[in-house]
Amino acid sequence: MMYTKSRSFFLLLILLSASFTHAKEEEKTQTIQEEITEYIYHHVQDSHDFSLFSTKDEETGKKKYYGFPLPVILIDEGIKIFMSSKLDHGKKVVESSGKFYKLDHGKIYETNSEGYISYNDDGKITNAMPLDLSITKSVFSIFLVSLLMFFLFTSLAKSYKENNLIAKGAGRFFEPIVILIRDEIAIPSIGEEKHKRYMAFLLTVFFFIWFLNLLGLSPLGVNVTGNIAVTFGLALITFLITNLTANKTYWKHIFWMPGVPVWLKPLLAPIELLGVFIKPFSLMIRLYANILAGHIVLYSLIGLIFIFKNLVGSSLSLVLVFFISMIEILVALLQAYIFTLLSALYFGFAVQEEDH
Amino acid sequence: MEIPKIVGAGLVIIGTGIGIGLIGRGAMDAIGRQPDASNKILVAAIVIAALVEGIAFAALFAVN
Numbered sequence: 001m002m003y004t005k006s007r008s009f010f011l012l013l014i015l016l017s018a019s020f021t022h023a024k025e026e027e028k029t030q031t032i033q034e035e036i037t038e039y040i041y042h043h044v045q046d047s048h049d050f051s052l053f054s055t056k057d058e059e060t061g062k063k064k065y066y067g068f069p070l071p072v073i074l075i076d077e078g079i080k081i082f083m084s085s086k087l088d089h090g091k092k093v094v095e096s097s098g099k100f101y102k103l104d105h106g107k108i109y110e111t112n113s114e115g116y117i118s119y120n121d122d123g124k125i126t127n128a129m130p131l132d133l134s135i136t137k138s139v140f141s142i143f144l145v146s147l148l149m150f151f152l153f154t155s156l157a158k159s160y161k162e163n164n165l166i167a168k169g170a171g172r173f174f175e176p177i178v179i180l181i182r183d184e185i186a187i188p189s190i191g192e193e194k195h196k197r198y199m200a201f202l203l204t205v206f207f208f209i210w211f212l213n214l215l216g217l218s219p220l221g222v223n224v225t226g227n228i229a230v231t232f233g234l235a236l237i238t239f240l241i242t243n244l245t246a247n248k249t250y251w252k253h254i255f256w257m258p259g260v261p262v263w264l265k266p267l268l269a270p271i272e273l274l275g276v277f278i279k280p281f282s283l284m285i286r287l288y289a290n291i292l293a294g295h296i297v298l299y300s301l302i303g304l305i306f307i308f309k310n311l312v313g314s315s316l317s318l319v320l321v322f323f324i325s326m327i328e329i330l331v332a333l334l335q336a337y338i339f340t341l342l343s344a345l346y347f348g349f350a351v352q353e354e355d356h
Numbered sequence: 357m358e359i360p361k362i363v364g365a366g367l368v369i370i371g372t373g374i375g376i377g378l379i380g381r382g383a384m385d386a387i388g389r390q391p392d393a394s395n396k397i398l399v400a401a402i403v404i405a406a407l408v409e410g411i412a413f414a415a416l417f418a419v420n
Contacts, residue, residue: 184395282410289413338406341399 036303040296044223045106046138048072048084052220065089070140074101074108076130084134101130108132138230141222145211149204181206185341189348198347201241205234206340213291213332217325225335226291228284235284238343243276246350258354279346283339290335294328361419368415375408 051067069085080096087094090103093111102111109127111117118126135143156171167175186195186202212224224230252258254272256265301324304317383401387394 184399282407285413285417286406286410289417290409293413293416334402338402341403342406345403 032307033303036300036306039303040299042106043221043299044226044292044295046136046223046227047106048087048103048108048134048136049089050137050140063089070135070137072108072132072134074130074132074134076110080130108134137222138224138227141212141215141220141224142230145208145215145224149207149211153207177206178203181340185337185344189341189344190351191348194351197245198241198344201237202340202344205237205343206336209234209287209339210333210336213336214329216291216295217328217332223291223295225287226295228288231284231288234287234339235280238283238346239277239280241343242280242346242350245347247353249352249354250350252354253349279342283342287335287339290331294324294331298324298328365415365419369412372408372412372415376405379405379408 049069051065054065069083072084074080087103094101100111257268301321305314386397
């Protein structure tokens with residue numbers, strides 16, 4: 001009995017010491033993990049300046065950013081415009097016509113001249129926030145892609161006019177895609193005679209999402225379609241087009257479903273009405289979550305290199321990153337396709353005639 | 357003992373994984389039977405897979 005007791009005590013001691021050393025080790029890796037997590041969160045969030053990469057000074061521990069600043073536009077008793085380099089990644093307080101602003105975790109707060117930021121009991125910042133209409137990284141990328149699309153497709157249209165409607169140059173690449181969207185998405189879901197009205201939106205949204213997804217995979221490191229505000233805007237346009245162009249049959253199917261018993265009709269109406277909002281909501285979540293998850297997975301796999309710190313782990317991580325990147329290129333196209341396809345289906349529901 | 361939220365999310369993702377697998381199997385079977393209709397089948401399969409996938413993402417984001 002005594003023997004077992006002392007043995008169990010000994011075992012406990014070993015276990016405790018083991019868990020202690022384990023905890024110590026974990027603390028060390030935790031800091032690397034925390035740093036990686038911080039990097040990932042920093043990446044997936046929108047920022048006020050376009051920093052391509054940053055280096056850390058070993059002696060002073062200060063971070064140095066490489067990139068270019070973007071304009072900050074604040075509406076707070078008048079419009080205030082200054083470059084984001086003045087904010088210096090939250091290290092400096094900016095004075096603009098009598099008011100002081102400071103950047104904290106990607107958001108601009110109003111502070112006093114020392115840059116004091118007050119927290120409430122939950123650790124939330126209680127400082128006032130001005131209305132922020134800055135040209136952020138995402139907005140800048142959207143402008144970039146919009147300009148690219150504008151010049152690309154207007155020049156394509158011009159080249160079609162000059163060459164007797166024969167594709168030339170980049171048109172040879174884009175023509176099959178445009179035809180695919182018309183013949184495989186728009187006509188089957190909306191119908192032969194009504195699809196033309198929606199083609200402009202479908203093509204625009206397809207190329208916009210596709211280009212932004214691909215830009216997100218480039219080393220520029222922007223995350224635009226993985227931002228819920230952007231996908232909300234896109235889904236809102238689909239929602240508005242669906243409901244503003246809808247005909248009588250569509251509304252009849254929502255509020256007074258034909259072909260079901262009368263007592264069921266009032267029960268179906270709220271569900272159908274909910275569906276009107278759920279459809280664009282699912283569009284928003286799908287695109288946002290897919291792209292965000294892709295970015296987080298890629299960054300985490302790259303982060304594995306710094307956790308393993310040996311040849312085997314790093315090569316494994318490299319191979320994984322390569323294959324996930326290939327899948328992400330496919331996902332970039334697939335998500336644009338699905339968004340377009342589902343939008344077209346919703347438009348199709350909205351303009352369906354009563355003949356079935 | 358309280359089960360961590362992430363376990364629930366994992367279960368949901370296993371479920372959606374099985375679901376998407378079944379969709380793929382169904383689509384492949386259908387294409388095997390009707391190779392001519394492969395375009396239509398693939399489009400339908402992708403749409404349904406996208407809808408199922410949404411549940412997995414909802415679970416993932418409910419955890420965070």
